[in-house]
Amino acid sequence: MRELKTDVLVVGGGPAGLSAAASAAGAGANVLIVEGDLHLGGQLVKQSHKFFGSKEEYAGTRGFEIAKILREEIANCEDRVEIMLNTTVSGYYREERVVTAMVGEEEYLRIVPKKIVIASGAQERLIPFPNNDIPGVYGAGAVQTLMNVYGVVPGKRVLMIGAGNIGLIVSYQLMQAGVEVAAILEAMPRIGGYWVHAAKVRRLGVPILLRHSIKRAIGETVVTGAEIYELDDKFNQVGETEVVECDTICLAVGLTPTNELLWQAGCRMKYIPFLCGHVPLRDKCMRTSNEDIWMAGDVSGIEEASAAMIEGRIAGLGAAKALGFNIQDEMFGEYWVRLKNLRAGEVGEKIRAGVLNATVDGWEENA
Amino acid sequence: MDLIDGHPVLDFSHGEKISFNFDGKTMEGFEGEPIAMALHANGVRVYRNTPEMKRPRGFFCAIGKCSSCFMVVDGVPNVRTCVTPLKRGMKVETQNGRGRVELSCDEASRS
Ligand SMILES: Cc1cc2nc3c(=O)[nH]c(=O)nc-3n(C[C@H](O)[C@H](O)[C@H](O)COP(=O)(O)OP(=O)(O)OC[C@H]3O[C@@H](n4cnc5c(N)ncnc54)[C@H](O)[C@@H]3O)c2cc1C
Ligand code: FES
Numbered sequence: 001m002r003e004l005k006t007d008v009l010v011v012g013g014g015p016a017g018l019s020a021a022a023s024a025a026g027a028g029a030n031v032l033i034v035e036g037d038l039h040l041g042g043q044l045v046k047q048s049h050k051f052f053g054s055k056e057e058y059a060g061t062r063g064f065e066i067a068k069i070l071r072e073e074i075a076n077c078e079d080r081v082e083i084m085l086n087t088t089v090s091g092y093y094r095e096e097r098v099v100t101a102m103v104g105e106e107e108y109l110r111i112v113p114k115k116i117v118i119a120s121g122a123q124e125r126l127i128p129f130p131n132n133d134i135p136g137v138y139g140a141g142a143v144q145t146l147m148n149v150y151g152v153v154p155g156k157r158v159l160m161i162g163a164g165n166i167g168l169i170v171s172y173q174l175m176q177a178g179v180e181v182a183a184i185l186e187a188m189p190r191i192g193g194y195w196v197h198a199a200k201v202r203r204l205g206v207p208i209l210l211r212h213s214i215k216r217a218i219g220e221t222v223v224t225g226a227e228i229y230e231l232d233d234k235f236n237q238v239g240e241t242e243v244v245e246c247d248t249i250c251l252a253v254g255l256t257p258t259n260e261l262l263w264q265a266g267c268r269m270k271y272i273p274f275l276c277g278h279v280p281l282r283d284k285c286m287r288t289s290n291e292d293i294w295m296a297g298d299v300s301g302i303e304e305a306s307a308a309m310i311e312g313r314i315a316g317l318g319a320a321k322a323l324g325f326n327i328q329d330e331m332f333g334e335y336w337v338r339l340k341n342l343r344a345g346e347v348g349e350k351i352r353a354g355v356l357n358a359t360v361d362g363w364e365e366n367a
Numbered sequence: 368m369d370l371i372d373g374h375p376v377l378d379f380s381h382g383e384k385i386s387f388n389f390d391g392k393t394m395e396g397f398e399g400e401p402i403a404m405a406l407h408a409n410g411v412r413v414y415r416n417t418p419e420m421k422r423p424r425g426f427f428c429a430i431g432k433c434s435s436c437f438m439v440v441d442g443v444p445n446v447r448t449c450v451t452p453l454k455r456g457m458k459v460e461t462q463n464g465r466g467r468v469e470l471s472c473d474e475a476s477r478s
Pocket of ligand 2: 425426427428429430431432433434435436437447448449450
């Protein structure tokens with residue numbers, strides 16, 4: 001088996017991973033970025049809308065353009081950063097501190113890193129209903145990949161499940177791509193996403209049906225429609241089941257951290273609903289309970305690209321510092337302030353509580 | 368191919384147009400883009416049938432995480448077609464059940 005050695009291995013080339021790689025390489029470390037997909041950028045490459053967040057984190061810039069900026073920064077540290085695409089990290093062997101990866105579908109690889117930053121992002125949730133496995137029931141991310149990355153028409157008429165930011169934004173993007181959105185269903189009595197996004201789709205005439213859910217997908221081999229129903233306060237059905245004709249059912253029912261590697265590495269984990277799943281405990285420098293492993297971005301709790309990028313910078317600095325590179329403590333301080341500002345106010349309330357619950361003062365005292 | 372044209376924000380730069388084979392039919396796609404996307408653009412929705420329940424499956428996550436899109440590619444089963452780049456002349460087949468891997472005795476003892 002081929003074996004590679006590196007100072008810092010970064011798992012995942014989304015905004016968190018790219019930022020971590022840039023800051024570790026900037027400090028002098030050699031970095032290897034391993035990305036499972038065919039391109040760098042993670043979720044960013046699928047986002048055609050202008051981002052919210054803070055100015056330092058490119059608010060007002062479209063997602064795929066932010067990915068470009070980060071890719072350019074990485075290209076400028078050329079000799080220090082090596083990139084492997086279409087390569088999936090498949091395991092971490094604690095005793096030997098070896099990582100295994102799969103290049104494409106057939107070649108296996110051993111990677112021996114001194115330090116690791118895990119920035120594997122998030123994966124989509126599925127909700128149970130009969131026929132949810134037939135073709136035409138797609139995750140929102142998959143629909144975005146089809147239409148925003150590869151320019152393929154995902155379907156003719158889409159039923160969106162979930163009125164959080166993702167459901168609303170993807171509905172709008174579908175209409176930009178010329179696809180009809182039959183309706184957006186939301187089980188809760190209120191819209192989860194920002195009002196600006198909801199207003200945009202409403203203006204285009206898409207009904208947002210609150211207190212509604214999907215009963216089953218209709219179709220023998222592919223989706224031809226869906227049965228939907230209204231819910232009362234206790235989530236029981238009220239009234240008749242209705243049939244919606246559609247060829248695509250798009251699930252935007254939330255994300256959960258892609259945390260398998262952290263479990264394998266024996267990192268201490270905690271279930272934190274505000275962060276949307278099991279997340280590793282971390283210190284302020286994003287180090288996990290495994291002294292060789294840092295993490296950043298959605299894998300540490302579902303948040304936003306802006307926070308992912310700052311956490312990435314912090315994790316990259318942390319790993320480089322542990323390797324003995326000269327890093328001033330003020331550099332961390334600046335990023336901590338930016339994170340604090342991002343998470344300020346009412347919108348940041350849940351994230352603040354979640355992060356507080358997941359953060360330890362230091363590992364020595366806690367070991 | 369069912370492609371988006373005249374997008375208000377995005378400009379799609381595709382790779383070279385090439386042909387490949389799906390279950391005996393010749394189809395067109397773009398070199399280097401995932402096989403699953405090319406199939407979808409050609410109207411193909413069912414990528415495999417599950418081993419036990421014989422249920423049809425298409426893709427679901429499109430990021431190589433869910434195994435919904437496994438197909439037989441150039442004779443190799445269980446290929447994640449959503450993250451495997453399309454190549455000229457590729458032979459892509461619907462996967463029925465688990466798929467078979469042919470191992471010669473030599474190969475089996477080597478691994
Ligand atoms: C519709 C939508 C709209 C959004 N809008 C905004 C917005 O306006 N503003 C904002 O700030 N945020 C927004 N976000 C959120 C933002 O995109 C994410 O928070 C951010 O991308 C998280 O970054 P990340 O690097 O942690 O993860 P990701 O971007 O998910 O990247 C993770 C990367 O890791 C790779 N990977 C995972 N596992 C492995 C492995 N084992 N081996 C190799 N590679 C692996 C993946 O392929 C992926 O490329 C939006 C998200 C969505 C879905
Ligand atoms: S669609 Fe999920 S692995 Fe390919």
